[in-house]
Amino acid sequence: MPNSTATAPKTRKPRSLEDEIARQEARLKKLQDNLKEKKRREYERNAKAIAALLQVEHLDQEPVETWQQHLPAIKALLLENSSGAAPGDQKEKPASVGPGPTDAG
Numbered sequence: 001m002p003n004s005t006a007t008a009p010k011t012r013k014p015r016s017l018e019d020e021i022a023r024q025e026a027r028l029k030k031l032q033d034n035l036k037e038k039k040r041r042e043y044e045r046n047a048k049a050i051a052a053l054l055q056v057e058h059l060d061q062e063p064v065e066t067w068q069q070h071l072p073a074i075k076a077l078l079l080e081n082s083s084g085a086a087p088g089d090q091k092e093k094p095a096s097v098g099p100g101p102t103d104a105g
Helices: 019-056 063-081
Strands: none
Touching: none
């Protein structure tokens, strides 16, 4: 005799709305954590690349005072060329940027 309980497919207990909401919230948190981690890795990768570029161009040998003096002009130039720059970020544009260490060759 065939056993009806052994051959019958098991039916899944329906989830309550509260259980489904909790499940989706957990999934959302996991996705948010993944995005946060991805942004952190991208930031670290970019920071290392910038540090390497400064080192290759021997700009890491310039004193911090020089960097502090020229940083507003550098920042304005970078933000001007950035596609994600907000309109208010470009308030102070330098009249001209003097020759830097890389202009000599």
